[in-house]
Every structure is written in C-alpha cells, then in structure tokens.
Amino acid sequence: MADEPPIVPTAFLRRSFVYRTLQRLGAEFALVNGAAVALRVGVAVEVDLAAGRRLGLADLSPLPRTGFKGAGTIEFLTAQALEIGPDNNVAYRQPSGGLAARLAPSEIFFLDGLDGEGQTVARLEGAWHWGEERPRRPIGYPMPRGESHCWFTVTGEQAPAMLAKLCGVDLRPAKFAAGQIAQTSVAKINAIVIRCPAGEVVAYHLLADSASAEYFWTSLIDAMAEFDGKPIGLAAVRRLLGNSTLSRNAGEGGEQQRVG
Numbered sequence: 001m002a003d004e005p006p007i008v009p010t011a012f013l014r015r016s017f018v019y020r021t022l023q024r025l026g027a028e029f030a031l032v033n034g035a036a037v038a039l040r041v042g043v044a045v046e047v048d049l050a051a052g053r054r055l056g057l058a059d060l061s062p063l064p065r066t067g068f069k070g071a072g073t074i075e076f077l078t079a080q081a082l083e084i085g086p087d088n089n090v091a092y093r094q095p096s097g098g099l100a101a102r103l104a105p106s107e108i109f110f111l112d113g114l115d116g117e118g119q120t121v122a123r124l125e126g127a128w129h130w131g132e133e134r135p136r137r138p139i140g141y142p143m144p145r146g147e148s149h150c151w152f153t154v155t156g157e158q159a160p161a162m163l164a165k166l167c168g169v170d171l172r173p174a175k176f177a178a179g180q181i182a183q184t185s186v187a188k189i190n191a192i193v194i195r196c197p198a199g200e201v202v203a204y205h206l207l208a209d210s211a212s213a214e215y216f217w218t219s220l221i222d223a224m225a226e227f228d229g230k231p232i233g234l235a236a237v238r239r240l241l242g243n244s245t246l247s248r249n250a251g252e253g254g255e256q257q258r259v260g
Contacts, residue, residue, distance in 0.1 A: 007031050012035055014034055014035035014062055015035060017059075017150045017214065018059055018061070018213055018217045021214065021217060022041065025231055026041065027039075027040065027042060028040045028041075028042075030234065032062065033062075033117055037234050038058070038233045039233045039235050041232055041233050045236055048232040049240065051156075051232050051236075053155070053157065053240070054156045054227070054228065054229065055154070055155070055158040055227045056155045056229060056232035056237075056240075057154055057220050058231070058233060058236070059150075059152055059231075060151040060152065060205075061151045063112065063114070063151065063234075064118030066112075066121045066125055066142065066145050067107070067108060067143030068124075068140040069106060069107040069141060069143050070140040073106045073108060074105075076139040077110075077124070077140075080123065082094060082100050082108075085102070087102065088103065089102070089103065091194045091197060092179070093179070094113075094120070096112075096113055096119070097113030097115065098110060098120050099205075102181075106140065109145055114234070125142060128142055145207075147210060148209070149192075150209075151206075151207055152208075152216065153205050154204045154220065155199075155202070155203040155240050156202070157202065160176075160202065162229060163223075165226075166186050166187045167182075167185065167186045167193065168185065169182045171193065171204065173195075178195050178196070178197045178198070179194075186206060186216075187216060187223075189208055189212050189216060191208040192206070192207040194207070199242055200240055200241075206220075
C-alpha cells in the first residue's frame with residue numbers, strides 16, 4: 001500500500017502560529033484533532049528525545065485548551081469533575097492528563113492532555129450555558145484561550161539556565177516547584193510560565209499572546225543557541241513528559257502520521 005501523503009498545515013483551517021518556521025526546519029506534521037502539529041522536526045524521534053533531554057523547544061499551539069473566568073468559575077468546573085485546589089498560581093494535574101492552571105481566585109486556564117483529542121475541553125465548553133433561573137447562577141464565562149495564546153514547551157536540564165536569560169523569575173527546580181505558575185515577563189512580553197508537574201526531565205509550558213508568537217519563538221531559539229538547544233516535536237514531548245491519555249493510534253514507541 002502506498003504511503004500516505006505528508007500532512008501540510010495549510011490544508012487545515014487550524015494551524016500553528018509558527019507553522020511556516022517549522023516547515024522551513026523540515027518538520028513532519030501529524031493531524032491531531034483537526035490541526036497540523038509538528039510531530040518531529042526533521043529527524044527521528046530518538047534524536048528529538050536526546051535534544052529534549054538537553055534543551056528542546058516544542059510548539060504545542062494547535063493542541064486544545066480553553067479558559068473560564070469570573071464568579072462561579074471554580075464551582076462550575078469542579079462540578080464538571082475537574083480537580084482544582086485552593087492555591088492560586090498552581091497548575092493542578094487532572095486524571096485525564098490535562099492541567100487546570102489556577103491564575104486567580106476565579107480564573108482557570110485549562111490545557112488538555114498531550115493526546116490532543118480535546119475531550120475535556122469539548123466537554124467543558126459543551127456543559128457551559130446560562131440557565132433559565134432568575135437570578136442566574138454564577139458559573140463564570142468562557143475565555144477563547146486556543147486563539148489568544150500560543151503554547152510552547154521548553155524541556156531539558158539546560159532549560160532553567162536558558163530561561164534565566166529571558167525571565168527575571170528564578171525558575172530553577174529548587175526554587176520553582178513542579179506545578180508552580182509565574183505570570184511574568186519572558187523576552188519582554190507578558191507570559192504564563194508553568195513548571196510541568198510530571199516527566200523525566202524538567203520542563204516548562206510557556207503561554208503568550210498569539211500575535212507575538214513568531215517573535216517569542218525566535219527569542220527562545222536565540223537564547224537556546226548557547227546551550228546547543230533545538231526545536232523538537234510532539235512525539236518527543238509525549239515521551240519526555242508522559243501522558244496518561246495517549247491516543248491508541250499514537251503509542252509510546254511509534255506515533256503515526258495521522259492522529260485524532
């Protein structure tokens with residue numbers, strides 16, 4: 001049987017904010033939940049893995065995410081089976097593999113699992129609606145985080161040293177605990193930094209204004225050069241961070257080109 005043609009980002013309405021840069025790097029794309037995601041960046045996944053253990057940068061922007069804000073947000077989300085603790089600036093890991101990042105007493109930025117299927121995002125957004133009761137019960141309101149923010153992930157032992165060049169917050173593991181959040185400036189733009197709560201290497205999710213995605217990516221790549229860092233793909237990130245909800249079509253050892 002002939003091989004399937006390669007995934008081309010422009011064939012889909014949803015794509016990464018930096019897809020052109022990834023194409024120039026020779027990235028191999030996968031179809032994940034209706035969007036093209038860089039699965040590998042021009043090399044075998046084992047090479048990506050080695051780079052990711054040292055210092056890697058992945059673009060996860062096409063993966064599902066959402067947000068809710070306002071009075072009643074926490075009550076609504078916990079009623080939908082999200083596990084959210086009491087502390088702000090903490091990302092609470094979910095059994096599904098997602099992260100509920102509590103940015104404020106009534107604000108959650110939710111990152112769905114690395115499988116990319118977006119089942120929890122779809123369920124939460126589908127469950128939110130105004131009731132007919134008067135006065136209405138406060139349940140917060142949705143925030144379009146999938147379009148407002150790019151999502152990059154930095155991995156590896158050199159990640160804290162690299163980020164120290166761009167951010168004034170001390171992100172070293174001894175000072176910045178797993179799951180901790182910093183709402184700060186990175187490369188002179190506002191960003192949300194989340195220390196990944198699990199995985200074989202230290203890693204950080206970086207969320208920033210999507211309009212600045214290309215600038216942000218370039219700034220990170222420039223800062224990584226000193227440490228021999230390189231872009232990596234989703235396949236390596238899944239292996240490095242672990243994911244309890246990997247698609248059955250994208251197993252630990254052999255992610256396929258079409259996922260979702």
